[in-house]
Amino acid sequence: MGMLITSIGVLFIFLGVGFLGSVNAAQSPVLIQSALPDLVAATRLIGPILVAGEPVPIDRQRIREGLEKELLLSLWDRAQVLLWMKRSSQIFPPIEAMLKKQGLPDDLKYVAVVESALRPHAGSSKGAVGYWQFIRSTGIRYGLEINSCVDERRNLLRSTRAACAYLKKLHGQFGSWALALAAYNMGENGLAAAIELQDVNDYYSLYLSQETQRYMLKIAVVKMIMEASEAYGFVLKKSDYYPLESHDTVRFISPGRLNLNLVAKAAHTVFKEIKELNPELRGSFLCQRTYDITVPKGTGKGFNKRFESLSANWAVNKSNRRIHVVKQGENLTMIAQNYNISVLTLLQWNKLTIKSYIHPGDVLVVGGDKK
Numbered sequence: 001m002g003m004l005i006t007s008i009g010v011l012f013i014f015l016g017v018g019f020l021g022s023v024n025a026a027q028s029p030v031l032i033q034s035a036l037p038d039l040v041a042a043t044r045l046i047g048p049i050l051v052a053g054e055p056v057p058i059d060r061q062r063i064r065e066g067l068e069k070e071l072l073l074s075l076w077d078r079a080q081v082l083l084w085m086k087r088s089s090q091i092f093p094p095i096e097a098m099l100k101k102q103g104l105p106d107d108l109k110y111v112a113v114v115e116s117a118l119r120p121h122a123g124s125s126k127g128a129v130g131y132w133q134f135i136r137s138t139g140i141r142y143g144l145e146i147n148s149c150v151d152e153r154r155n156l157l158r159s160t161r162a163a164c165a166y167l168k169k170l171h172g173q174f175g176s177w178a179l180a181l182a183a184y185n186m187g188e189n190g191l192a193a194a195i196e197l198q199d200v201n202d203y204y205s206l207y208l209s210q211e212t213q214r215y216m217l218k219i220a221v222v223k224m225i226m227e228a229s230e231a232y233g234f235v236l237k238k239s240d241y242y243p244l245e246s247h248d249t250v251r252f253i254s255p256g257r258l259n260l261n262l263v264a265k266a267a268h269t270v271f272k273e274i275k276e277l278n279p280e281l282r283g284s285f286l287c288q289r290t291y292d293i294t295v296p297k298g299t300g301k302g303f304n305k306r307f308e309s310l311s312a313n314w315a316v317n318k319s320n321r322r323i324h325v326v327k328q329g330e331n332l333t334m335i336a337q338n339y340n341i342s343v344l345t346l347l348q349w350n351k352l353t354i355k356s357y358i359h360p361g362d363v364l365v366v367g368g369d370k371k
Helices: 002-025 059-075 078-101 106-116 134-141 155-174 178-186 187-200 208-225 262-265 271-277 303-319 334-338 341-351
Strands: 247-254 287-295 322-326 363-367
Touching: 059 078, 059 303, 078 106, 078 155, 078 363, 106 155, 106 178, 106 208, 134 155, 155 178, 155 187, 155 322, 178 187, 247 303, 262 271, 262 303, 271 287, 334 341, 341 363
Parallel strands: none
Antiparallel strands: 247 287, 322 363
């Protein structure tokens, strides 16, 4: 039975390669290779295995078993690992530069892989957000702005700076990177309590939640795969990685609640591009504040002049806005249809949400805000 399953699996791989090759043949010749590693060989771990200069004690059987488990789980999800690697060419350089500047181990960059798979919009059920998965209170404590206007947990440079400060503090408190990273995962108070209760000051000897006991092993596995990718069957060319793009950074003052599309127009691009370049920006409107944002390369020059002109024109248009006084029996959908606008636009113009209630006598903006 085992031989039959193996044969079917091999046949599936070859059929898949043949099919994909025939599909692409009409467009351009594509060479498709599969370099799947032997999983048994992959688990024959040879030390030392170091994370931030500290050894993972694979001579302890349960630690070794745990590391093998994390390795096999990662190798099973090859698509996810491939995305880690492709994203790393864009995300790692600024992280590496920040870690070096702060005098921290380069291996800490792998924490961001475990936490978010290098995605700015990653979120957890516990309210953690961004590349480094800060919860709101910790992010604010380490200098990140988190409000209805911006969420800097999604900004790579600012969140990395905050993560460096937090990790440095934790290392000073607990004395090892393994314990510092455990505290990063579960909170310093919880780890300190566990150390006091168990009278143990070694991460690998502490009884912690399953998530925290797996945490260092996950980081070790990410490092193992990404530093020896070809040995695990990931053979990438330079062109396979996502390119590290160059952009301009601009600083400007928003005098009030302005349409974010004004920024896009001033940067000679579209709304979506501004949102993707600046994942920390929340909503569709600017707040009254100073902004430092990323814009396409070459559009920084003259940006402020263009933005001020667009803002002035938008303000004039806003002053000529149409309003509607809500009548008995009306709802948002009915009002939007009457003025030939979408409900979403009506909500945005009036700072409402889909759960908001309106009442007879309420005044709503229904036009004149489009430019």
